[in-house]
Amino acid sequence: MRDLLAALTELRERLHEIPQADERRLQDLKTEILGRKAGALTKILAALPGLEPAAKKQVGGAANALKRDFEAAIAARERDLKRAPAAAAAGVDLTMPGRASWTGGLHLVTQVVNEICEIFHELGFTRAVGPHIETERYNFYALNFPKDHPALDAQDSFYLGGDLLLRTHTSPVQIRTLERYPPPVRVVIPGLAYRRDPFDASHSPVFEQIEGLAVDEGISFVDFKATLATFARRFFTADTRVRFRPSFFPFTEPSAEMDVQCQICGGTGCAACKQSGWMEILGSGMVHPAVLENCGVDSERYSGFAWGMGPDRIAMARHRIPDIRLLFDSDVRFLAQFAAGAKGGAR
Numbered sequence: 001m002r003d004l005l006a007a008l009t010e011l012r013e014r015l016h017e018i019p020q021a022d023e024r025r026l027q028d029l030k031t032e033i034l035g036r037k038a039g040a041l042t043k044i045l046a047a048l049p050g051l052e053p054a055a056k057k058q059v060g061g062a063a064n065a066l067k068r069d070f071e072a073a074i075a076a077r078e079r080d081l082k083r084a085p086a087a088a089a090a091g092v093d094l095t096m097p098g099r100a101s102w103t104g105g106l107h108l109v110t111q112v113v114n115e116i117c118e119i120f121h122e123l124g125f126t127r128a129v130g131p132h133i134e135t136e137r138y139n140f141y142a143l144n145f146p147k148d149h150p151a152l153d154a155q156d157s158f159y160l161g162g163d164l165l166l167r168t169h170t171s172p173v174q175i176r177t178l179e180r181y182p183p184p185v186r187v188v189i190p191g192l193a194y195r196r197d198p199f200d201a202s203h204s205p206v207f208e209q210i211e212g213l214a215v216d217e218g219i220s221f222v223d224f225k226a227t228l229a230t231f232a233r234r235f236f237t238a239d240t241r242v243r244f245r246p247s248f249f250p251f252t253e254p255s256a257e258m259d260v261q262c263q264i265c266g267g268t269g270c271a272a273c274k275q276s277g278w279m280e281i282l283g284s285g286m287v288h289p290a291v292l293e294n295c296g297v298d299s300e301r302y303s304g305f306a307w308g309m310g311p312d313r314i315a316m317a318r319h320r321i322p323d324i325r326l327l328f329d330s331d332v333r334f335l336a337q338f339a340a341g342a343k344g345g346a347r
């Protein structure tokens, strides 16, 4: 009996030695004492019936006291732990304000570019890219620009010395693609383009473009209109109306600009569409035979269509963003509104 009492005293001491919030040790001791088969207290209680009445009372009383102590200690520590798991152990001040942490997200324009490329991917187009620094040949001459075209003027383009310049559009990648891959070719080419434009609400000296090019045998104006109209209905809404207006580009013949029903007023006329009910979204046309020949493609056998569009403007129209500079300012308060899948702000 003395042994039993000594054992109980020792267990009680060990319980009180466990530091606050050391849950692992508390749980270990709990198993050691109260374990259903081999727990020390369980064994002591099992030995009670064999004791003399006086001893039974003494040991039983001590065992019950220990059990109560133990249960109270576990409950108290579990409460502490729930309130401040790591904090209590590390001695952290729980009243300090939290630190902000940010999760990145894709820029609004990147999302629009990806969405547009994805739609063309479903229509059989592969994504391609090209260099931002170009020669005059790729940026202009191979695209059938005449030598005296105003775009070649240093007033309009960023020249880097010699005949190198920052590309003024993504169209030179048409040439690079056709030089490298024989038809059939179907590509979409997203990327930045650069022009000496003012930085104001509707212009930026650097902007995003997506070029498209399809060259194959027997491609007609019908393929061209159907492909772009299908794109517009997938990107905007299934009932979006489109129209093609005659236009001019040196590298296409015939050339056209495509308008979609104004996404803001639905076509009734508003300030954004200057009361016309239409929004211009791209320049396009049938690839000029001279461009095909410049790339070594037989223009008697092959034909194609091409287009260039501005995802900055398309994103602005979709979200009613009034000033293109917002897309370049990197103000997180603005950008976080569009960051799909990301959480802006403190968490």
Ligand code: DAH
Residues within 6 Å of the ligand: 168, 169, 170, 171, 211, 212, 249, 251, 252, 282, 283, 284, 285, 305, 306, 307, 308, 309
């Ligand atoms: N490169 C033209 C621009 O920057 C856009 C363009 C128009 C691209 C017609 C094309 C096209 O491929 O066929 O304004």
